[in-house]
Amino acid sequence: KHKVVALDAATGKLRWRFDAGIAGRGPNRGLMYWEEGDDRRIFAAVQTFVYALDAATGKVIENFGKGGRIDLREDLGRDPEKLNVILTTPGVIYKDLMIVGGRWPESLPSPPGDIRAYDVRTGKLRWSFHTIPRPGEFGYKTWPKDAWKTSGSANAWAGLALDEKRGIVYAPTGSAADDFYGADRKGDNLFANTLLALDAATGKRLWHFQAVKHDIWDRDFPSPPSLVTVKRNGRTVDAVAQTTKQGWVYLFDRVTGRPLF
Numbered sequence: 001k002h003k004v005v006a007l008d009a010a011t012g013k014l015r016w017r018f019d020a021g022i023a024g025r026g027p028n029r030g031l032m033y034w035e036e037g038d039d040r041r042i043f044a045a046v047q048t049f050v051y052a053l054d055a056a057t058g059k060v061i062e063n064f065g066k067g068g069r070i071d072l073r074e075d076l077g078r079d080p081e082k083l084n085v086i087l088t089t090p091g092v093i094y095k096d097l098m099i100v101g102g103r104w105p106e107s108l109p110s111p112p113g114d115i116r117a118y119d120v121r122t123g124k125l126r127w128s129f130h131t132i133p134r135p136g137e138f139g140y141k142t143w144p145k146d147a148w149k150t151s152g153s154a155n156a157w158a159g160l161a162l163d164e165k166r167g168i169v170y171a172p173t174g175s176a177a178d179d180f181y182g183a184d185r186k187g188d189n190l191f192a193n194t195l196l197a198l199d200a201a202t203g204k205r206l207w208h209f210q211a212v213k214h215d216i217w218d219r220d221f222p223s224p225p226s227l228v229t230v231k232r233n234g235r236t237v238d239a240v241a242q243t244t245k246q247g248w249v250y251l252f253d254r255v256t257g258r259p260l261f
Helices: none
Strands: 004-007 014-018 032-036 039-046 049-054 069-071 092-094 097-100 115-119 125-129 161-163 168-172 194-199 205-210 226-232 235-243 249-253
Touching: 032 092, 092 161, 161 226, 194 235
Parallel strands: none
Antiparallel strands: 004 014, 032 039, 039 049, 049 069, 092 097, 097 115, 115 125, 161 168, 168 194, 194 205, 226 235, 235 249
């Protein structure tokens, strides 16, 4: 039901419980945590909202967002009241940013699957990466004109991975809506079905790999990538490994995106 509990790790005794008063449904795979000095925060998703909680007491931090929460339906260029956006898998924390994807409908109407970063103190939106590109952005011509206004999904639902040292966040995206019909979205449909490497501070695209162009079989990436270090041609390489529904595992140089195999 998307309630949050804090337990004493030594005894199992309940320390606090948070109930948003919203009957959550569906998967909720975890929380996010940030601290600086005495300020320690838990970020908990409940349906369309993300709450900031005091890690010691479980009380809502009222000056975060609006009354202690942000609404993920906002800032997507559509009417928030008509959108269905849920954070089922936690995002990642990079410095003072909370970076999230989310779960979107797989059929239209569905909002564009922007990957977004919020200020951990205020809840203010700091950057957005448009997975359905807007005019002038890379990949715009891989969709019909103004598709960002009507098409949807291409969202990072499975989860993200963070190379904190390099400041790179890796985001695998889902298929575009509708995921079994593509006649209304002619083109390759970047950045659906894509592993994205983004600058965690700014959201700028560093590199990408699109595994399936113009997907009509829902063959998107089903998991967050894993950050690994491998031996390749006699040298050590920091890599990112991405599983697929096709049974392949892709392995890329973390910095350049160069395939290792």
